[in-house]
Amino acid sequence: NAGVTQTPKFRILKIGQSMTLQCTQDMNHNYMYWYRQDPGMGLKLIYYSVGAGITDKGEVPNGYNVSRSTTEDFPLRLELAAPSQTSVYFCASSYRDSEAFFGQGTRLTVV
Amino acid sequence: GENVEQHPSTLSVQEGDSAVIKCTYSDSASNYFPWYKQELGKGPQLIIDIRSNVGEKKDQRIAVTLNKTAKHFSLHITETQPEDSAVYFCAARIIQGAQKLVFGQGTRLTINP
Numbered sequence: 001n002a003g004v005t006q007t008p009k010f011r012i013l014k015i016g017q018s019m020t021l022q023c024t025q026d027m028n029h030n031y032m033y034w035y036r037q038d039p040g041m042g043l044k045l046i047y048y049s050v051g052a053g054i055t056d057k058g059e060v061p062n063g064y065n066v067s068r069s070t071t072e073d074f075p076l077r078l079e080l081a082a083p084s085q086t087s088v089y090f091c092a093s094s095y096r097d098s099e100a101f102f103g104q105g106t107r108l109t110v111v
Numbered sequence: 112g113e114n115v116e117q118h119p120s121t122l123s124v125q126e127g128d129s130a131v132i133k134c135t136y137s138d139s140a141s142n143y144f145p146w147y148k149q150e151l152g153k154g155p156q157l158i159i160d161i162r163s164n165v166g167e168k169k170d171q172r173i174a175v176t177l178n179k180t181a182k183h184f185s186l187h188i189t190e191t192q193p194e195d196s197a198v199y200f201c202a203a204r205i206i207q208g209a210q211k212l213v214f215g216q217g218t219r220l221t222i223n224p
Contacts, residue, residue: 042216
């Protein structure tokens with residue numbers, strides 16, 4: 001099993017550009033999450049999903065959008081990138097009430 | 112809203128000594144408390160977790176204790192080794208609808224040889 005796979009690993013965006021961070025998991029987990037991690041800080045929840053077709057906002061959803069059309073995939077969309085979105089983004093998945101597995105992260109720089 | 116506080120933010124100990132990291136949570140309905148270790152350039156990985164129906168859990172050199180009344184839980188690492196150097200995160204699963212996992216701010220642990 002590959003676990004949680006995120007692409008790309010690194011990306012540089014110009015202000016105002018858009019991009020999609022991809023996340024896929026092969027563990028048949030119903031829960032999926034997107035977190036951002038700023039330097040020296042903890043993990044802030046952006047969006048999460050409890051199953052295909054269901055998404056909800058976390059602590060810091062502004063400037064992001066998500067969709068969950070399948071159990072496996074949970075892409076994160078950035079529209080009109082801003083320098084404040086420079087961060088490392090982690091996708092995770094879990095069953096209800098159990099361990100969350102994380103991807104390796106996407107390091108995004110907005111210049 | 113939901114909140115998890117973690118202390119200290121940095122911790123430096125001599126190799127062989129013990130390290131303790133503490134967390135408090137705000138929602139008394141939380142019932143699952145994992146600890147994650149994050150090495151440089153990698154995603155967090157679970158090292159131990161505890162559920163609210165037990166007070167302590169141990170796995171070799173790592174132990175976690177939970178005090179539900181005080182709403183705090185702690186990570187204990189004994190006989191520390193250089194490979195224990197990393198950032199550690201506590202988390203709590205908040206029981207409000209869809210069970211979001213909320214993280215503490217992290218502790219950078221350095222083991223000095």
